Amino acid sequence: MNSVITHKPFMSDPAKPAAESISTPVVSAPASASAANAAQPAAKEEIAFDIQDLSIFYGSHQAIKNVTIQIPSGSVTAIIGPSGCGKSTALRALNRMHELTPGARHTGKILMKGQDLYGPGVDATVVRRRVGMVFQKSNPFPTLSIAENVLVGLRLNGVRDKAFLNKRLEESLRMAALWDEVKDFLNRPGTGLSGGQQQRLCIARALAVRPEILLMDEPCSALDPIATAKVEELIHALKAQYTVVIVTHNMQQAARVSEKTAFFYMGKLIEYGPTEQIFMNPKDPQTEAYVSGRFG
Amino acid sequence: MKRYFHHELEDLRKHLILMGERSIDAVRLSMQALLADDVSMAGQVIALDDEIDRLEVLIDAECVRYITLRQPVAHDVRLMTVAMKANHELERAGDEATSIAKRARRLAEFGKVDDFYNIPRMGELALEQLRDAMDAFIAEDVEKALLVPRRDKEVDDLNRENYVKFTDKISAHSESSHATIELIFISKSLERIADHATNIAEEVVYLLKGEDVRHTQEVRRTAM
Numbered sequence: 001m002n003s004v005i006t007h008k009p010f011m012s013d014p015a016k017p018a019a020e021s022i023s024t025p026v027v028s029a030p031a032s033a034s035a036a037n038a039a040q041p042a043a044k045e046e047i048a049f050d051i052q053d054l055s056i057f058y059g060s061h062q063a064i065k066n067v068t069i070q071i072p073s074g075s076v077t078a079i080i081g082p083s084g085c086g087k088s089t090a091l092r093a094l095n096r097m098h099e100l101t102p103g104a105r106h107t108g109k110i111l112m113k114g115q116d117l118y119g120p121g122v123d124a125t126v127v128r129r130r131v132g133m134v135f136q137k138s139n140p141f142p143t144l145s146i147a148e149n150v151l152v153g154l155r156l157n158g159v160r161d162k163a164f165l166n167k168r169l170e171e172s173l174r175m176a177a178l179w180d181e182v183k184d185f186l187n188r189p190g191t192g193l194s195g196g197q198q199q200r201l202c203i204a205r206a207l208a209v210r211p212e213i214l215l216m217d218e219p220c221s222a223l224d225p226i227a228t229a230k231v232e233e234l235i236h237a238l239k240a241q242y243t244v245v246i247v248t249h250n251m252q253q254a255a256r257v258s259e260k261t262a263f264f265y266m267g268k269l270i271e272y273g274p275t276e277q278i279f280m281n282p283k284d285p286q287t288e289a290y291v292s293g294r295f296g
Numbered sequence: 297m298k299r300y301f302h303h304e305l306e307d308l309r310k311h312l313i314l315m316g317e318r319s320i321d322a323v324r325l326s327m328q329a330l331l332a333d334d335v336s337m338a339g340q341v342i343a344l345d346d347e348i349d350r351l352e353v354l355i356d357a358e359c360v361r362y363i364t365l366r367q368p369v370a371h372d373v374r375l376m377t378v379a380m381k382a383n384h385e386l387e388r389a390g391d392e393a394t395s396i397a398k399r400a401r402r403l404a405e406f407g408k409v410d411d412f413y414n415i416p417r418m419g420e421l422a423l424e425q426l427r428d429a430m431d432a433f434i435a436e437d438v439e440k441a442l443l444v445p446r447r448d449k450e451v452d453d454l455n456r457e458n459y460v461k462f463t464d465k466i467s468a469h470s471e472s473s474h475a476t477i478e479l480i481f482i483s484k485s486l487e488r489i490a491d492h493a494t495n496i497a498e499e500v501v502y503l504l505k506g507e508d509v510r511h512t513q514e515v516r517r518t519a520m
Contacts, residue, residue, distance in 0.1 A: 229297060236300045255365045256301070280364045 046073040047113070048213055048243040049094060054108035056089055058101060063089045065267040066108070071260075073113075076235060076244040078258035078275065080251055082295060086267040087247045091215050094245060095131035096124040112213070129153070132206035136218040138198035140190030140205070147186040149201055153209040168208055176204035177234050196227025203234065214238065216246040220253065232257050251291055255279050263287045301366055305375065308358050312379050312386075315351040316430035318344050319386040322393035323426060323489055327419040330400040330482065333408065341397035348390035355383040374506060378499040382433070385492040385499075389426060392485040392492075399478045399485075406475040413461050414454040415479065418486040421451050425493035432500045441504070444497035445515035451490035458483040 049071040056064035064086045071077045079087040092098040093110060096117060110117045117127055140149045148155075150172050151165055159165060169186070173179035178200040182193070190201050199219060206214060216235070220228040235244055235257050248254050254261050255275060262272040263286075271278065271287040282288045289295050322344040329337035359376045362368060368376060403409060425444050432441035462480045466473045494515075501509045509515050 226297070229299065233300060252367045255367070276361060276365065280360065 047071065048073040049245075050109075050111040050114070052109040052111070054090075054093065054106060054110060056086075056093055056098060056104065056106045059103040063267055064093070064106075067264075067269045069262060069269055069272055071243070071245060073243045074239060074241075075259040076239050076246060076257050078254035078261045079245065079247045079264060080249070080254050080261060080290070081264035081270075082290070083249070084266075085264040087264045088217055090264065091217055091245060091247045092133075094213070094215055095128045095133055097128070097133060099124060129209050130211055131213045131215060132209065132211035133215045133217065134199070134202050134206055134219050136221050138195065138202050138222070140193070140198050140201050142189070142191050144190055145187045146182050146190050146193070146201060149190040150204045150208050153205065157209075172204040172208040175207050175234075175238065176200045177230060177237070178204055194227070196223050196230060199223060199227070199231060200234065203231075207238075211242070213243045213245070216244060218248055219246065221249065228253070251279075263290060265290070304358070304362055304366070305372065308355065308362070308375070308379055311351055311355050311358065312383060313430065313434060315348060315355065315383055315386050316426070316433070318348050318351065319389045319393070320423060320426050320430070322348065322390045323396075323419070323423055326393040326396035326400065327416075327423070329397050330403070331412065331416055331419070333400075333404060335401045335404050338397040338401045341394055345390045345394040348387055352383050352387040355379055371503070374503050378503040382496045382499050385495045389489045389492040392489050396482050396485050399482050403475055403478050406472070406478075409475065409479070412479070414458050415483055415486065418451055418454050418458075418483060418490075421447070421454070422486045422489040422493065425451070425490045426496075429493045429496040429500065432497060433503070436504055438501055438504045441497040441500040442509075442515065445494040445509075448490055448494045451487055455483050455487040 047070050049069075051067060051069045051071070054064055054067045055062060067090065079090060081087045089098055093106065094112075094117075098104050098106075106118070112127075112131070116122070140146075141152060144152060147169055150169050154165060154168060170179060170183075173182065178197060181197060182188075182201075190198065193201060199222075203214075203219075220231050223231065232253065235246070238244060246254075246257065258275045260273065261275045261278040263270045263278065263282075263284075265286060271282060271284040273283070277283075278287060279291055282291060322341050325337045325341045325344070329335055329341065359380045363373070363376050366372075425447065428440060429444050431437070432444070459480060462476050462483070466476050469476075498508075498510050498515060501507060
C-alpha cells in the first residue's frame with residue numbers, strides 16, 4: 001500500500017527540530033523476566049508492542065502497576081477488566097494519548113516494533129499517526145462532511161493531490177465497510193449518519209492516514225447489536241493488514257473478536273494468553289471469577 | 297447476516313455427518329464379517345472405530361469452543377448440545393460394531409453357524425435406523441426423525457425372540473453353548489445400535505423443533 005506520509009517529516013512542527021522518526025525495525029526487545037504473567041509469544045511471532053514494567057501515574061495515583069506484556073502483530077488483542085482497572089489507561093499509553101491528561105507520567109518502556117515510543121526526541125504526533133485510535137463515543141467532526149472527515153488527517157499534513165485524496169477516500173471507506181452506504185452523498189455532514197455508521201466513519205478516518213496499529217477503546221459500547229456485529233466483522237477483516245488492540249467491557253465481544261486477551265484488575269495485569277485459554281480454562285482464579293461473571 | 301465464525305457451524309455439521317458415515321460403515325462391515333464369515337473385515341471395523349473415537353473428541357472440543365467463544369443461542373445452541381450427545385451415541389454404536397466384529401472372529405473358531413435366527417434382520421434394521429437418523433439430521437426432516445423411535449419396537453421384539461431361541465438352544469445343545477452365547481451378545485449389540493439410532497433421531501427432533509420428545513407418547517417405545 002502506498003504511503004506518502006512515511007517519506008515526509010511533515011508531522012513535525014517546522015519550528016521544532018526534526019523529530020527522530022520512528023522507523024520500522026524487525027527486532028523487538030525481550031520481555032521483562034520479572035513479570036510472572038507476561039506471556040512469551042511463539043518464536044516466530046512478530047511483536048507490535050513490547051511493554052516492559054510499565055507503570056502509569058496520574059499525580060500520586062498509580063493507575064497501571066508494573067505491567068509487562070507483548071502484543072503480537074497482525075492480530076486482535078483484547079484488554080478486559082472491571083471499570084477502573086486501568087485498561088483504557090494502558091491502551092492510551094500505546095499512542096501517548098494519556099499524556100494529554102495533566103499530571104500523567106510513567107515509568108518503564110513501551111517499544112513499538114523495537115523502538116521506544118517515549119525515547120528522546122520522539123514526536124508524539126508521529127506516534128499517533130502510526131498508532132491510530134477509535135474512541136467509545138464516535139466523534140466525527142461536526143462541521144465537516146463525510147469525505148472531509150475521512151481526509152482531514154491527510155489534509156492537515158499537506159496532502160493536496162486530488163486524485164490521491166479521492167482514491168484514499170474510497171479505499172478507507174471501503175476498508176471501514178461504509179463506502180456502499182455513503183458513496184452517493186459524501187458531501188453530507190458526518191454527524192448525519194447513524195451511530196454505527198458514524199463509528200465506521202471514525203474508523204475510516206483513522207485508516208486514511210494508514211496507521212500500522214489501530215487502538216479501539218470500547219468502540220461498540222454505544223452501538224446496537226447489528227451495528228456492533230458490523231464493526232466486529234470489520235475488525236475481523238482489518239486484522240489481515242493491521243494490528244488491533246481493543247478495550248472492551250463486553251467479555252463476549254472479546255471472546256468473539258480477539259486472538260489474545262489480557263485481563264487487568266486494579267491496575268495490574270492478572271493474566272494474558274490465547275483468548276481460547278482465557279475463556280475456556282483460565283489459570284488465575286481472579287480471571288475465572290471475572291469471565292464467569294462472579295466478580296463483585 | 298452471516299458472521300465470520302459461522303463457518304465453524306458448517307465444519308461441525310460436516311464432522312458429525314462424517315462420524316455418522318463411519319459408524320454406519322462400521323456396523324455394515326461388522327455384519328459382513330459375521331454373516332459372510334469374512335473375519336478380515338474385523339480389522340477394518342477396528343480401524344474405523346479408532347477414527348470414530350477421534351471424531352468424538354474433535355466434535356466435543358469444537359462444541360465447547362463454540363459455546364465459549366461465540367455464545368450461541370436458539371438453533372445454534374441446540375446444535376451444540378445435539379452434536380455433543382449425538383456424537384456420543386455414534387461412538388457407542390461404533391463400539392458395538394467393534395464388539396460384533398470381534399465376536400464374529402471368535403465365532404469363526406467354532407465353525408460355521410447353522411442358524412442366526414433374527415440376527416440378519418436385526419442387522420438390516422439397525423443399519424436402516426442409523427441411516428434414517430442421520431438422513432433426518434442432514435435433510436432437517438422432523439417426520440423422518442420421528443419414524444425412527446417408532447420402529448425401535450420391532451428391533452426390541454426380534455432381540456427378545458432371539459434370547460428365547462438361543463437360550464433354548466443352549467439347553468438342548470450344550471456343546472455349542474460358547475458359540476450361542478456369542479450370538480446372544482451380538483443380538484444385544486444390534487439392539488443397542490438401534491437404541492442409539494433412536495436417541496440420535498430424538499435429538500434431531502429437539503434440534504429442529506426445540507421440543508424434547510424423549511419418553512413421550514409421540515415416540516413411546518415398549519418397556520423391557
